[in-house]
Amino acid sequence: MTQPQLRDLVKASNPVVTHQLLSDERDVRTLLAEAKQRAGNPQPSDDLLERPVERRRDMQTQERPIQQVPAQKVPIQRRRLIPAMAGALAVIVIAVGAWALTRDSEPEVASSPIEVMELFDQNAITADYMGAGDIYTPDATYQFIFVDGQSPEIRFFDELPETAGVPDWDGNGTINELDGFLGLGVEVSIGGTTQLLSCTQTDPATAVCDEVREGFAFKNPDHQATWTIGFVGGLIDSIVIEIGPNDGTDGSAVRTYAGWVGANHPDEAASLVNEFSGELKVTPDNLERHRELVAEWVAQR
Amino acid sequence: MTAQEAESFDGMYAACVRPVLAYCLRRTSEAEAHDATAEVFAVAWRRRDQVPLGDETVPWLIGVAANVLRNQGRSSRRTRNLAGKLGSQPQQVQPGPEAQVVRRVEYAEVQRAISSLKPDYREVIKLVEWDEIPREVVAEMLSVSRAAIDQRLHRAYKQLERKLRHLSPYQVKGGEHDAATAT
Incomplete structure (x- = not known):
């Protein structure tokens, strides 16, 4: 059953057909008379007019006023060290790249949010970032919400200086926040991921996705992240990513892989990993090689 | 209460009673839903100067209905049993x-x-x-x-x-x- 079919089924399963109620006008008048008779009784307590106050018990549904987080951009170094974003961001880039491969002059934009996100997920493993920006509105933004704070809204097309050290992932000659965003996703794109996001279209202009990271070689099973994607005219206009307390990438697994590269491919190791810190060096030029080596590492584990 | 106020209220009632009753019927028994609906409009009658107009009227009334059902303390028990009781409800589809x-x-x-x-x-x-x-x-x-x-x-x-x-x-x-x- 597809999602639209399930939603239609839920709607059709409505146990009460509103317009068929009180078909006899006498019943309508009886109920009105009863209401007016009750109204003559002592005043009701004000709590009948109040809205419920929900106890906050789920960070992913909680709306919290952030008071201590400074209102500046999240430092690039911090963004690079957020492995939880790696795969998620790569999905967008990869999806964009896939569109770029098929397009002649204009990007093919899917007709609904769920279709867009299904394409994103399908393209997660290709890591082709060409044309990544084509699926965003000119003023599109992204934002991270962490357990202990949040980033400001960051515009994808704000340019970054070359000194920021961010590769031109989409190869368009301009280094901007989108390249920074794409770079955060490279670990998932090299890690054998078969499905990154599981999405639902909640209305014609919104998709909500959970990160599932199926097949990801460095998966942290305790990781939770939810994306809320807003669309305008079929293009992504906003991405809000709420991240739980646990990173999406198991750092110890990454370090193990880095050590394995150093031990088994010493001639290449210096360009691929930092053997002291265990961090990966992933660039547009070596991404495919990393993907091959991760697959080799997984096979021999 | 002027005749105009009464007419206005009756018009609001006629437009909104079915969605409010439907809301209650989806969460409690038929008898209690009718009781809750009457209470909702009793509140609306007393507080008619606070009832919003237009598209906001039904959501406001449903908010009152939610509180009425909660105060009655019956909705949680009835909701758990609702699926089983649905078969005994008057059939909407022949x-x-x-x-x-x-x-x-x-x-x-x-x-x-x-x-x-x-x-x-x-x-x-x-x-x-x-x-x-x-x-x-x-x-x-x-x-x-x-x-x-x-x-x-x-x-x-x-x-x-x-x-x-x-x-x-x-x-x-x-x-x-x-x-x-x-x-």
């Missing part, structure tokens, strides 16, 4: 061809699946899909963000997918109107 019977069986399964969801997910499914209240209004009613409503819907549907995986993927045309007009 028995007919075999396809209609099969469809009603599947509707009952869906209703049971929804009843088995956790309360947050169950309520948002009902408010959005059955009561047909816009998401931003639901967010305001429940005092949470619109994003929270989207996330609850997302997770509710994920759970329903798992619970209803065994159902055949037949095409359902329309919603309650289609079910209502089918004979």
Whole structure:
């Protein structure tokens, strides 16, 4: 059953057909008379007019006023060290790249949010970032919400200086926040991921996705992240990513892989990993090689 | 109370009584739903200067209905039993061809699946899909963000997918109107 079919089924399963109620006008008048008779009784307590106050018990549904987080951009170094974003961001880039491969002059934009996100997920493993920006509105933004704070809204097309050290992932000659965003996703794109996001279209202009990271070689099973994607005219206009307390990438697994590269491919190791810190060096030029080596590492584990 | 005020209130009542009654019927028994609906409009009568106009009227009244049901302390018990009691409710769709019977069986399964969801997910499914209240209004009613409503819907549907995986993927045309007009 597809999602639209399930939603239609839920709607059709409505146990009460509103317009068929009180078909006899006498019943309508009886109920009105009863209401007016009750109204003559002592005043009701004000709590009948109040809205419920929900106890906050789920960070992913909680709306919290952030008071201590400074209102500046999240430092690039911090963004690079957020492995939880790696795969998620790569999905967008990869999806964009896939569109770029098929397009002649204009990007093919899917007709609904769920279709867009299904394409994103399908393209997660290709890591082709060409044309990544084509699926965003000119003023599109992204934002991270962490357990202990949040980033400001960051515009994808704000340019970054070359000194920021961010590769031109989409190869368009301009280094901007989108390249920074794409770079955060490279670990998932090299890690054998078969499905990154599981999405639902909640209305014609919104998709909500959970990160599932199926097949990801460095998966942290305790990781939770939810994306809320807003669309305008079929293009992504906003991405809000709420991240739980646990990173999406198991750092110890990454370090193990880095050590394995150093031990088994010493001639290449210096360009691929930092053997002291265990961090990966992933660039547009070596991404495919990393993907091959991760697959080799997984096979021999 | 002037004649004009009374006429205005009666007009508001006529326009809103069915959605309010439907909201209550989806959450409690028929007798208690009628009782709660009468109470809602009693409140609206007393507080008529606070009742918002236009598209905001029904959500406001439903907010009062939610409080009435909560105060009555019956909705949680009735909701758990609602799926079983639905079969004894007055039928909205007349028995007919075999396809209609099969469809009603599947509707009952869906209703049971929804009843088995956790309360947050169950309520948002009902408010959005059955009561047909816009998401931003639901967010305001429940005092949470619109994003929270989207996330609850997302997770509710994920759970329903798992619970209803065994159902055949037949095409359902329309919603309650289609079910209502089918004979």
